[in-house]
Amino acid sequence: MRPALAVVALLLTSCGATAAPPAHNAADVMFLQMLIPQNRQGIEIVRLAADRPLPAPLKELAAAIGSTQQTEIDTMKGWLRGWNAPEAMDMDPQVHAGHGGMKMTSPDLVSALKSAPDAEFGRRFLDVLTGQQQGAAELARTETGSGVNAEARDLARRVIESRTAEVAQLLNFKV
Secondary structure: OHHHHHHHHHHHHHHHHHOOOOOOOHHHHHHHHHHHHHHHHHHHHHHOOOOOOOOHHHHHHHHHHHHHHHHHHHHHHHHHHHOOOOOOOOOOHHHHHHHOOOOOOOHHHHHHHHOOOHHHHHHHHHHHHHHHHHHHHHHHHHHHHHOOOHHHHHHHHHHHHHHHHHHHHHHHOOO
């Protein structure tokens, strides 16, 4: 009977040693659920540049930002579907307090940007887009500290790097 106990103990010990880490956690899900609307708002902002008098390099950067953020949205939606997690998040701001809160640009700022006269649009566009990109980087930092999914953490790292580089570029434009 003792050999049987030894086998059971060995099996129990090895089960714990070989258990795979979780594929994702609540922080991963929340990060994606928060970054999707963040990116949608970024796309809304950069689309405003297409028909406004801005330097061509700024319009090109805006188009690249929009393309990248749409690709990220498509990827994140796929992950959430694969995890059987809802795409939409709880809209109660208190739910997100532990994640640093929502980093979205005020809808009033986006509306004011849409109606800004051409003479003021460039400066306002740079200000609003810079803030929006900084918010995305802040949001991604929460994932690097709390998330467990390797792909989501890698996305967060790329968001931090790309948004930080984009902010540096935006700060160098003179309009």
